[in-house]
Amino acid sequence: MTPFPRNSLLWQAAIGVAAAVGIWGLCRLAFGPANPPPARPPESAGFTGTVAAAKRPAAKPPAGMVWIPGGEFSMGCADPRSKPYGGPDPMGDARPIHRVQIDGFWMDSTEVTNAQFAAFIDATGYVTVAERVPRQEDFPDAPPENLVAGSVVFTPPSQRVPLDNHLRWWAYMKDTNWRHPLGPESSIDDHGDSPVVHVAYEDAEAYAKWAGKRLPTEAEWEFAARGGMAGAIYPWGDEFRSAGRWMANTWQGTFPAENTAADGYPGIAPVAKYPANAYGLHDMSGNVWEWCSDWYRPDTYAELSANGTTAVNPQGSDSSYDPQEPGQAKRVQRGGSYLCSDQYCARYIVGTRGKGEISSATNHIGFRCVKTP
Numbered sequence: 001m002t003p004f005p006r007n008s009l010l011w012q013a014a015i016g017v018a019a020a021v022g023i024w025g026l027c028r029l030a031f032g033p034a035n036p037p038p039a040r041p042p043e044s045a046g047f048t049g050t051v052a053a054a055k056r057p058a059a060k061p062p063a064g065m066v067w068i069p070g071g072e073f074s075m076g077c078a079d080p081r082s083k084p085y086g087g088p089d090p091m092g093d094a095r096p097i098h099r100v101q102i103d104g105f106w107m108d109s110t111e112v113t114n115a116q117f118a119a120f121i122d123a124t125g126y127v128t129v130a131e132r133v134p135r136q137e138d139f140p141d142a143p144p145e146n147l148v149a150g151s152v153v154f155t156p157p158s159q160r161v162p163l164d165n166h167l168r169w170w171a172y173m174k175d176t177n178w179r180h181p182l183g184p185e186s187s188i189d190d191h192g193d194s195p196v197v198h199v200a201y202e203d204a205e206a207y208a209k210w211a212g213k214r215l216p217t218e219a220e221w222e223f224a225a226r227g228g229m230a231g232a233i234y235p236w237g238d239e240f241r242s243a244g245r246w247m248a249n250t251w252q253g254t255f256p257a258e259n260t261a262a263d264g265y266p267g268i269a270p271v272a273k274y275p276a277n278a279y280g281l282h283d284m285s286g287n288v289w290e291w292c293s294d295w296y297r298p299d300t301y302a303e304l305s306a307n308g309t310t311a312v313n314p315q316g317s318d319s320s321y322d323p324q325e326p327g328q329a330k331r332v333q334r335g336g337s338y339l340c341s342d343q344y345c346a347r348y349i350v351g352t353r354g355k356g357e358i359s360s361a362t363n364h365i366g367f368r369c370v371k372t373p
Helices: 009-017 114-124 201-210 218-226 300-305
Strands: 065-068 071-075 098-102 105-108 150-154 170-174 289-295 330-334 354-357
Touching: 065 218, 071 218, 098 218, 098 300, 105 218, 114 201, 218 289, 218 330, 289 354
Parallel strands: none
Antiparallel strands: 065 105, 071 098, 150 170, 289 330, 330 354
């Protein structure tokens, strides 16, 4: 999740003094047919089975995409704190667990890569948010010389630190963007198959439109990530390491100072280095956060389940609200990243939710697209 919003006071402080900063990495209900689904009992008891739709389009799959059949499933996350690798957060915004019905769609089998994003830039000349110079009117207290284009980079401390202040491991860096993901001297040369990062929400939307696709709703994303399994903790099942094998790119070691890279990668991994789930999707847990189209609210699931019926193709709330930062407009992010650990975040758990201010980006935020048949 984004450590802190680009237009927040913290970001303004970073612009104003060129200091270190950090970001935390969010549903209007689309009403169904004239005859709504029958009412269901409350889902407080947990998950019930997934019922996948049988219908499949006759057309060939678009390149790099897989078919997600849609159907009905239980959406959300039980409190994971008692589970191995469950982390310290009760994940209250991912409850109540509730029933959702969605239509089928195509989905990118991997996160959008640097090579794919470069093709979009070459074709359109698009300039990402991180590459744009901040405007003086947005940061009136900042000295003009400090209004520089840049983005936020994970900068691990040299020793263990308390986990009560994420500013200890994030820094705003000049001339850092999708081409230079770890600072102005870094490059994506030889990393064409890694996920593109430093992508704000509008950047992801622009790419999706160019590609003839769109960003997934939160419900679509979770249905796809679950791969037909009801209530599984991870996209592959309930064991963090299936048969002793690392299944996702997450943090091992003491966060944020030491990553042992036991899973093979100390930072972002190239796409598809870990097993796909049952629907053929790679990296639905870990690696980089992925933007969804829904506005973030912590009470979205309570609203969806209030009338006891199945939500049909939910699109999210009409507006955003985050009690931690009430003035910031945030969208949902899903999947966690290589920085998630059982000490901090743990949002590699499939039903959990993230959030990001829409104009902010970091080196652990990317996206994938979907396409309606």
